[in-house]
Amino acid sequence: MQNCLKNSRFTMLIRRNYVVTGKRTDGLMRHLRDDNGIDISGSRQKKELLSIGYYHGYKGYRFIKVSTNPIGYNDFDEVLAVYNFDMNLKTLLYPNIMAVETALKNYTLDTLVSFGNLDLETAFNNFLNDYRSHSSSDTAYKTKLKSYLSLRSKIDGAISHYYKKHDAIKHFLHNGQPIPLWAIFEVLDMGQFGLFLQCLNEPIRRQNCSNLNLTYRGLDPDGRLVEVIIFLLKDLRNAVAHNGVIFDCRFKGNTNAKPLIKNYVSFETSINNIDFSDLVDYFILIVLLLKKIGKTKTDLKRLIRNFKDETETLRNQIPVNIFNAIIGTDHNVKLTALEAYV
Structure with missing residues (x-):
């Protein structure tokens, strides 16, 4: 019984402290503009970001070989290229x-x-x-x-x-x-x-x-x-x-x-x-x-x-x-x- 209560409290602690949050696509576009200096706007580029995905698409192609060697993109079309x-x-x-x-x-x-x-x-x-x-x-x-x-x-x-x-x-x-x-x-x-x-x-x-x-x-x-x-x-x-x-x-x-x-x-x-x-x-x-x-x-x-x-x-x-x-x-x-x- 004690183990069940302990496991229950542990599960509740995980749920309370480790909530997975995310951004909508508009928020991700603002993040790319404001934090990464990449020009992205309009419905076309929004759809393209949705198509390739922010995490598998952009994040996978934002650097060369290692994440400490970022690519200096200026426009989202360069990422797409x-x-x-x-x-x-x-x-x-x-x-x-x-x-x-x-x-x-x-x-x-x-x-x-x-x-x-x-x-x-x-x-x-x-x-x-x-x-x-x-x-x-x-x-x-x-x-x-x-x-x-x-x-x-x-x-x-x-x-x-x-x-x-x-x-x-x-x-x-x-x-x-x-x-x-x-x-x-x-x-x-x-x-x-x-x-x-x-x-x-x-x-x-x-x-x-x-x-x-x-x-x-x-x-x-x-x-x-x-x-x-x-x-x-x-x-x-x-x-x-x-x-x-x-x-x-x-x-x-x-x-x-x-x-x-x-x-x-x-x-x-x-x-x-x-x-x-x-x-x-x-x-x-x-x-x-x-x-x-x-x-x-x-x-x-x-x-x-x-x-x-x-x-x-x-x-x-x-x-x-x-x-x-x-x-x-x-x-x-x-x-x-x-x-x-x-």
């Missing part, structure tokens, strides 16, 4: 990044066929055994074994989560048959797939890179390039798929691209200053991969042209200093070189 640019790029990138993910999984399956049966237990015993290349007393052995065990746990979790929803996995489980890797790959997210690639032994990794024509032995002697690509793209893929903000690459957090991928993309495309601090570098990598998996020159040039059109539209709608802070000062040079590459 950046918002629309971001949304249009996600529409442009989504089918292409999904095509890359699907192709990399299929190419990996094609590689694994040469090394044994394509079921899960064979994979764990014969493919995902990179840790065995070290003595059990080595630090590398312990690190790689931990990754191997983590992968097993993640795959078991994916099977448990999806078996009622995924007809193929349900079929093989109910019939007591080994689950084929193609079915496993369908339920692995990009990060889990990257961990799968990381656990592959070196001969398979190198063959997989060769199969994808992602090879340059001086840069990648042990075949790590495909997994590095996957780990680099996974956060962009998730942001695109779940409508996160992408224009300023905030999806990557504090992680930095590895020298291997920066050097490889520069070597392959002859484009300098690839560091993945701006979205154009991710776009270059996606185009590179689309070329490797057989997309036509016509399709690639159309994709590049569409990307350029979006950046030019943005350039014409916001001040130059904001545009350069978002896009980078060398994006035109990079896109021209990318057109020459394809």
